[in-house]
Amino acid sequence: MILENIQIDRAGGRGVAVGKTSDGKTVLVRGAAPGDVVDVRVVKRHKNFFEGRVDRVVTASSLRVAPSCAHTESCGGCPWQHLGYPSQAEFKASEVEEQLVRVGGVPRDGVVWNPFISAPVPFRYRNKTEFSFTFNRWKTRGEMDANPDSEHEPGLGFHVPGFWDKILDVQDCHLIPDYGNEIRNALRDEAIALGLSFWQPRAKVGALRTAMLRSNQSGDWMLIIQWGEHPGADGFSLMHRMAERFDRLVSLYWGLNEKVNDSMYDVDLHLFYGVETLEETMESAFEGGRALKFLISPKSFYQTNPQQAHRLYSEALRAAGLKGGETVYDLYTGTGTIALFMAQVAGKVVGVESVREAVDAAFRNAERNGITNATFEAGDMRRIFTPEFVERHGQPDVVVVDPPREGMHPAVVSELARIAAPKLVYVSCNPSTQARDIQMLSETYEVVSVQGVDMFPQTFHVESVVLLRAKSPENH
Known part of the structure; x- marks a missing residue:
C-alpha cells in the first residue's frame, strides 16, 4: 500500500518523521x-x-x-544521516523536552532548560563496534537484479x-575511525584467503561468528573474535596475520x-596476543x-563516544x-x-552495579x-538498594542514577522517594523512560534543570542530565 x-x-x-493523510490519520x-x-510504502497499519x-x-x-555512507539505504545504524547535523541536534533537544513535559509532567516554566550540547565530531567517534560474520552477505535489490544467479x-x-539472520557486508562504517575499518576489512579478506567458513545463523554452523573492535583516544586497538567452532590451525594463522599486520592492534x-x-558476556575469552586491557585517560570533569x-x-562498559562522555560527566558533576x-x-x-570523579570532591561515594566484572573494574x-x-557493591539494583543498604552507608546528600535504556525498576524509584536525598541527578540514554521515572517521583522531587547531550550523532539516541531537588516535607 502506497500513501x-x-x-x-x-x-x-526514535528516528521517525511524522505526517498526516488527507483524512487526518x-x-x-x-x-x-x-x-x-x-510517497510512503506502508509496512504496518494500525487503527489510527x-x-x-x-x-x-x-x-x-x-x-x-x-548521506556520506554508501550503506545508508540498507544499514540501520545511522537512520538520521540524511539530515544535516544541526537539524539532528535540534530534533534531539525537542525530543528530550517533549518527553519530560508530556510524560514526566515537567513544567516548561520555572525549570532551567539549558542549551543542547551538540557533538563537535559527528562522524568517526565510536570506540566500540560489534560485527557479525555471514556465509551469505545481504545483497541489494540492484545487485540481485544485475546478477540473479550469484553464488553465496x-x-x-x-x-x-x-x-536477525541477514548481514550487510560493510566496507566503510563512518561512525568508527578509518583504522578500525582497515582492521575489519583485513579480517574478512584474510579469513576468505585462508578458506575459513563464515557463520550460518539458521544452521548454527561455521567457524567465524562475530568480531568486536575497541579503541582508546591514544589510537590503541583491541580485537575480540568469537568462533563458532575451535579455530584450529587456520584460525590461529588468521589471528597471527592480524597481529603482525597492524602495529596499533595491541590486544587480541x-x-x-x-x-x-x-x-x-558469558563466553570465556583467551588472550591470544598483546596486553590484557586498553587504558583510557579522561581529563578532569571539573575545575x-x-x-x-x-x-x-x-x-567492560565504557561510553562509546569518549569525547562527549567527558562532557556528559562534567554536566552530571555540575548538576x-x-x-x-x-x-x-x-x-x-x-x-x-562518574563515581571516581565525584570522589575527588565528596567525602564518600558508594557505587552500585549489577555486573560483577564492572564492579571489579571499578575497584581497580x-x-x-x-x-x-x-x-562499590555488586547486585541486582532492586534487591541491593534497600533500607538496609542506606543504614550501612548512611543517608546520602546526593544520589546519581544512570540506568540502562529501560529505566529504573519501580522498587528502586520507591526507595529513592523514601530516602528523599536533597539532590537527585538523573542521567539517561532514553528520555521516555527517564520521563516516566520522574513522573513517579513527582510527589517527592521537583525538576530544577535539564541538560541534553548528543553522544550519538547520525542516530536518534540522546542523553540527558536532569537535576531534581527534594520538596520540603509539607509539599510532599
Missing part, C-alpha cells in the same frame, strides 16, 4: 525529513495511524543532505534492520561460542580536579553541585567513571587513580 504526497510536518521519536515514516513531501518508509521523495526538504558471498558487517582475544545467541585513567577490558564532604550514591555505576580503577573514599 501518496504525504507532507512531513515534524520529527518524531498520522503517518510515522522512516527515512523522511521534516519539510519533505513523500500508519507506519511506513519512504518509497519516493516527491519534494525534498531543505533540511536534507546527501561471505561478509562481515551489521544486521540488516528487521532481519578469542572465545569459543557454541550457544544459541551471539552474546560474548581543579585531575585526569583519571580507566582500564578497558573486552567485556550535583558538590561542595566537599558529601555522601554520594552512584547507582548503575558501571566501571565507576579506584586503586589505579589513588582514590580511597569510593566503594
